[in-house]
Amino acid sequence: xxxxxxxxxxxxxAFAASGALAxxxxxxxxxxxxxxxxxxxxxxxxLRDLLLGDNPPFCFKNETYLYLAxxxxxxxxxxxxxxxxxxxxxxxxxxxGLGTFVVIGTEKxxxxxxxxxxxxxxxxxxxxxxxxxxxxxANQIPLxxxxxxxxxxxxxxSILLVLLVHAGTDRSLALLIAAATVIAVRLLAIRFNWAxxxxxx
Amino acid sequence: xxxxxxxxxxxxxAFAASGALAxxxxxxxxxxxxxxxxxxxxxxxxLRDLLLGDNPPFCFKNETYLYLAxxxxxxxxxxxxxxxxxxxxxxxxxxxGLGTFVVIGTEKxxxxxxxxxxxxxxxxxxxxxxxxxxxxxANQIPLxxxxxxxxxxxxxxSILLVLLVHAGTDRSLALLIAAATVIAVRLLAIRFNWAxxxxxx
Amino acid sequence: xxxxxxxxxxxxxAFAASGALAxxxxxxxxxxxxxxxxxxxxxxxxLRDLLLGDNPPFCFKNETYLYLAxxxxxxxxxxxxxxxxxxxxxxxxxxxGLGTFVVIGTEKxxxxxxxxxxxxxxxxxxxxxxxxxxxxxANQIPLxxxxxxxxxxxxxxSILLVLLVHAGTDRSLALLIAAATVIAVRLLAIRFNWAxxxxxx
Numbered sequence: 001x002x003x004x005x006x007x008x009x010x011x012x013x014a015f016a017a018s019g020a021l022a023x024x025x026x027x028x029x030x031x032x033x034x035x036x037x038x039x040x041x042x043x044x045x046x047l048r049d050l051l052l053g054d055n056p057p058f059c060f061k062n063e064t065y066l067y068l069a070x071x072x073x074x075x076x077x078x079x080x081x082x083x084x085x086x087x088x089x090x091x092x093x094x095x096x097g098l099g100t101f102v103v104i105g106t107e108k109x110x111x112x113x114x115x116x117x118x119x120x121x122x123x124x125x126x127x128x129x130x131x132x133x134x135x136x137x138a139n140q141i142p143l144x145x146x147x148x149x150x151x152x153x154x155x156x157x158s159i160l161l162v163l164l165v166h167a168g169t170d171r172s173l174a175l176l177i178a179a180a181t182v183i184a185v186r187l188l189a190i191r192f193n194w195a196x197x198x199x200x201x
Numbered sequence: 202x203x204x205x206x207x208x209x210x211x212x213x214x215a216f217a218a219s220g221a222l223a224x225x226x227x228x229x230x231x232x233x234x235x236x237x238x239x240x241x242x243x244x245x246x247x248l249r250d251l252l253l254g255d256n257p258p259f260c261f262k263n264e265t266y267l268y269l270a271x272x273x274x275x276x277x278x279x280x281x282x283x284x285x286x287x288x289x290x291x292x293x294x295x296x297x298g299l300g301t302f303v304v305i306g307t308e309k310x311x312x313x314x315x316x317x318x319x320x321x322x323x324x325x326x327x328x329x330x331x332x333x334x335x336x337x338x339a340n341q342i343p344l345x346x347x348x349x350x351x352x353x354x355x356x357x358x359s360i361l362l363v364l365l366v367h368a369g370t371d372r373s374l375a376l377l378i379a380a381a382t383v384i385a386v387r388l389l390a391i392r393f394n395w396a397x398x399x400x401x402x
Numbered sequence: 403x404x405x406x407x408x409x410x411x412x413x414x415x416a417f418a419a420s421g422a423l424a425x426x427x428x429x430x431x432x433x434x435x436x437x438x439x440x441x442x443x444x445x446x447x448x449l450r451d452l453l454l455g456d457n458p459p460f461c462f463k464n465e466t467y468l469y470l471a472x473x474x475x476x477x478x479x480x481x482x483x484x485x486x487x488x489x490x491x492x493x494x495x496x497x498x499g500l501g502t503f504v505v506i507g508t509e510k511x512x513x514x515x516x517x518x519x520x521x522x523x524x525x526x527x528x529x530x531x532x533x534x535x536x537x538x539x540a541n542q543i544p545l546x547x548x549x550x551x552x553x554x555x556x557x558x559x560s561i562l563l564v565l566l567v568h569a570g571t572d573r574s575l576a577l578l579i580a581a582a583t584v585i586a587v588r589l590l591a592i593r594f595n596w597a598x599x600x601x602x603x
Contacts, residue, residue, distance in 0.1 A: 196432045
């Protein structure tokens with residue numbers, strides 16, 4: 001099992017937990033919590049594959065993603081009261097997922113011969129569309145559209161990967177650098193409370 | 202015309218009426234009511250076909266579904282004041298749609314060579330994604346994620362069908378048993394007010 | 403460059419501005435404003451292409467649409483305070499986009515051998531799904547489902563185009579008549595404050 005695949009599964013689990021927690025907070029029942037966990041974990045990659053025309057999407061070709069997301073959602077539902085102490089760890093694993101999803105999505109789009117901007121957008125979609133759908137289903141304006149350097153971390157990593165690939169950098173090295181950049185920017189943004197400007201400011 | 206197709210059309214009409222009623226309640230205009238009727242009736246099967254890569258989706262191959270959904274939405278709009286007495290019948294027809302959509306979706310996914318969990322998810326998506334989209338467009342947390350044994354009825358039927366097919370049961374019999382189970386669970390849930398647990402309980 | 407393509411780009415820019423403005427009004431950050439601008443500008447055509455199975459969608463084949471939508475969103479973000487005086491012009495350009503998107507979507511659906519109602523629906527989706535997604539992301543009931551003759555202008559033009567094509571009218575002439583009808587109905591609706599009936603009225 002490659003490192004990238006291992007990180008991909010870590011990210012899937014972290015995203016599923018974040019979705020399940022959002023469902024619990026909105027007083028959803030067990031089914032709703034599972035749906036939010038699943039959608040958050042696989043929504044981004046699924047939308048990317050729909051747009052690329054790669055059917056069925058990745059998680060229906062390798063059901064490991066589905067089983068993992070369902071299992072983590074059920075665990076989160078069962079252990080909800082004991083998860084407060086894990087808040088910091090979850091943010092850390094979530095950042096790993098963010099970085100991994102961005103580089104996987106961007107690289108896949110380049111492989112499917114998309115242009116530079118298209119590939120960047122696919123990377124960002126892979127990392128963020130699941131969380132956006134989670135917030136829409138929870139009837140909230142998606143957090144990512146309002147504050148925090150979350151999407152910007154993705155954007156940075158995605159653009160960096162496109163540039164590195166364009167410059168002929170070794171594939172594995174380029175993926176590693178880009179993913180590490182996303183994770184670092186995201187963790188620094190949490191630590192120092194960075195935020196993007198708004199038009200009103 | 203097969204029994205399954207007849208039930209499919211009954212379900213399509215019932216789902217269109219439920220979508221149109223939601224649009225009327227949210228004070229939408231005639232166009233909005235038609236959109237909600239259409240989306241509720243065909244949204245689930247359309248998302249399933251997008252995910253399976255079966256383009257264009259079923260309702261664009263056989264436009265009967267589109268004409269039926271539009272006609273029922275217009276009728277609901279016109280006869281809105283007289284429909285209160287139909288509330289019980291609508292719940293009954295809605296349950297028929299639920300059971301039919303679940304087995305059609307699950308079987309189609311198996312035919313497209315999806316795995317067991319993938320097929321179950323496709324069955325649930327076919328039966329519920331239309332109603333979820335209806336509630337998102339009406340700016341509400343989808344009812345199905347919050348309460349009632351609605352999705353669970355689907356889940357039960359979908360898992361049952363996958364198991365029956367796996368066990369080599371005759372196709373028509375398996376479809377009939379699974380659909381009847383969904384309908385029975387759903388009607389019993391309405392009658393006895395069953396609900397799934399929430400994490401706070 | 404054909405006239406239709408030029409109008410298509412004008413409409414894309416106008417839709418991007420409307421999306422970016424909605425994001426600014428909902429206090430989104432720079433990233434959120436870009437997402438809403440992009441989604442509003444390309445969401446309708448992208449959903450149409452997903453449904454038709456034409457992958458990847460138009461804007462990933464010709465990235466001009468993506469660059470234009472991103473650039474207009476950034477400009478709108480930067481010049482927000484100075485755009486009040488442009489309100490009337492924006493409504494005008496928005497109407498041009500509406501008419502252009504409707505005829506492009508309807509014609510493409512006919513080319514993909516969809517039936518009459520399917521083609522009409524694809525035209526309406528092309529012109530309205532972007533704005534609907536914009537409003538869902540901004541956590542509001544889509545404006546188009548509630549009031550104004552906006553969707554009806556699309557519906558009129560789409561049905562007219564299908565009838566003209568069916569009657570054997572010259573392609574360019576049919577497109578021109580249908581697009582002009584949408585634009586005229588939309589501008590008259592703004593001028594005279596037309597609205598569709600609701601069930602409660």
